[in-house]
Amino acid sequence: MTNKEKLKNAIEQDINPTNNYNEIITKIEKERKMKKENNLLKWSLVPICLAVFISGIIFLNYKNDNKNLYENKPYIDKENNITLNINDLSKVGMTSLDADIKTVSGLNIPYPFKVNANQNEEWFIIPSDLTQTKNYIVYTKKDIESNEYNVIANYIMLITDGNERSIEVKYSKDQEPLRDYYFSEEDSKITTINGIELRIYKYEKSFYTIFSYNGYNFDIETSNITEQEFSDYLVSILK
Amino acid sequence: MASESYLSKFNDIYDKTYLDLLKFVIVKCHNINDTNDIIQETYLELWNILNKKELSDINIKSYLMGIANNKIKKHYTILKKIKTISIFEKNDKDIELIVLLEDKINIENFVIQKDNWNTIWQFIKSQKNQDIPKVFYLYYKLDLSIKEISKELKVSESYIKNLIYRTLKELQKNFGNGGISHD
Numbered sequence: 143m144t145n146k147e148k149l150k151n152a153i154e155q156d157i158n159p160t161n162n163y164n165e166i167i168t169k170i171e172k173e174r175k176m177k178k179e180n181n182l183l184k185w186s187l188v189p190i191c192l193a194v195f196i197s198g199i200i201f202l203n204y205k206n207d208n209k210n211l212y213e214n215k216p217y218i219d220k221e222n223n224i225t226l227n228i229n230d231l232s233k234v235g236m237t238s239l240d241a242d243i244k245t246v247s248g249l250n251i252p253y254p255f256k257v258n259a260n261q262n263e264e265w266f267i268i269p270s271d272l273t274q275t276k277n278y279i280v281y282t283k284k285d286i287e288s289n290e291y292n293v294i295a296n297y298i299m300l301i302t303d304g305n306e307r308s309i310e311v312k313y314s315k316d317q318e319p320l321r322d323y324y325f326s327e328e329d330s331k332i333t334t335i336n337g338i339e340l341r342i343y344k345y346e347k348s349f350y351t352i353f354s355y356n357g358y359n360f361d362i363e364t365s366n367i368t369e370q371e372f373s374d375y376l377v378s379i380l381k
Numbered sequence: 382m383a384s385e386s387y388l389s390k391f392n393d394i395y396d397k398t399y400l401d402l403l404k405f406v407i408v409k410c411h412n413i414n415d416t417n418d419i420i421q422e423t424y425l426e427l428w429n430i431l432n433k434k435e436l437s438d439i440n441i442k443s444y445l446m447g448i449a450n451n452k453i454k455k456h457y458t459i460l461k462k463i464k465t466i467s468i469f470e471k472n473d474k475d476i477e478l479i480v481l482l483e484d485k486i487n488i489e490n491f492v493i494q495k496d497n498w499n500t501i502w503q504f505i506k507s508q509k510n511q512d513i514p515k516v517f518y519l520y521y522k523l524d525l526s527i528k529e530i531s532k533e534l535k536v537s538e539s540y541i542k543n544l545i546y547r548t549l550k551e552l553q554k555n556f557g558n559g560g561i562s563h564d
Contacts, residue, residue: 144489145488145491145493145498146488146489148498149488149498149501149502149517149521149522150521151479151498152499152501152502153502153518153521153522154522155499156499156502157403157416157417157508159395159399159403162399162417162420162421162424163395165417165421166395166421166424166425166428169421170425170428173429215489227391284441306398309457334496335420376435378413
């Protein structure tokens with residue numbers, strides 16, 4: 143055999159039509175197998191996707207139902223004559239207090255809630271950690287020229303844990319208590335507790351409510367009190 | 382198993398076109414080591430096309446070359462192309478070398494120490510200048526003339542002769558037994 147033939151043979155072994163053909167057929171079979179497996183996988187994914195889809199729909203419906211239940215529908219307790227609506231506010235209008243006031247603390251102030259012989263203040267449902275109660279009287283001037291603060295604007299009963307949690311009850315007989323914020327009552331929903339109508343607003347970690355009861359105008363503001371604690375308190379004082 | 386009717390048609394095309402496609406790929410590729418891959422990819426694509434549509438009214442050979450051309454383009458990134466650029470002068474007109482090759486340097490004059498032509502072919506393939514294995518393939522395997530190779534590779538005849546001469550000398554140095562024998 144000549145050198146040329148030997149080299150030819152070596153090349154033939156490296157780049158060989160039969161080897162290439164066999165490789166091609168192997169790849170064709172491999173591709174077919176993969177396609178088959180992919181098809182199988184694809185069809186096996188159908189019921190899984192369907193299950194996920196149905197679960198998603200059920201979940202969304204459940205969520206929507208709950209949304210309606212908790213966010214749009216009021217809490218109704220027919221037995222205790224309560225229809226509770228919380229108006230969630232995106233923002234609260236703040237304003238400066240348009241009056242000169244003087245606050246005097248440590249005084250005995252009139253008690254605005256109904257109390258009979260068998261009841262005392264502790265009967266009301268107040269969060270157990272709110273152990274401190276402070277009373278204030280807010281005075282305003284008779285007129286702008288006057289130097290004397292001798293007109294009672296309202297009373298304040300501040301129930302607090304001495305830190306960040308508090309219920310501040312402002313009340314007044316003849317007028318609405320002074321406050322430095324306002325709410326638009328438009329579209330706000332009314333809460334009814336024992337036939338008394340009030341509007342409850344929620345803003346961040348505070349609840350506010352305005353109502354008239356027992357001959358007083360009330361303005362209650364809370365700080366870091368839960369919805370449950372606040373509603374329990376309201377239900378207990380409006381009995 | 383692959384569908385019998387398609388397989389029969391495919392086998393027929395393969396037998397009729399393999400050599401032409403091989404020559405086309407050898408000439409066009411940047412590295413002779415990629416030849417098998419490109420050929421297989423080309424026929425694999427043809428197989429997939431045959432399974433999808435009828436190719437009765439076309440020149441199947443040209444069609445296959447078109448597929449191969451696209452495969453070659455896809456096969457080589459710019460980086461790969463840069464890596465395989467030859468620094469060897471393609472327009473070398475060394476007349477003396479041509480004379481030497483024609484008159485004295487002949488592959489049959491080599492006395493190879495061990496009859497290991499597979500290793501020699503691997504050595505030829507591993508050359509940085511990939512024109513070397515291409516020329517060897519076309520010249521010694523496909524029996525093309527220097528003129529035909531020069532047309533296929535679009536290089537001068539002297540360049541091809543120069544490549545063959547230098548490579549044979551290199552082979553003799555690495556695998557020969559006492560240098561080139563002149564009859």
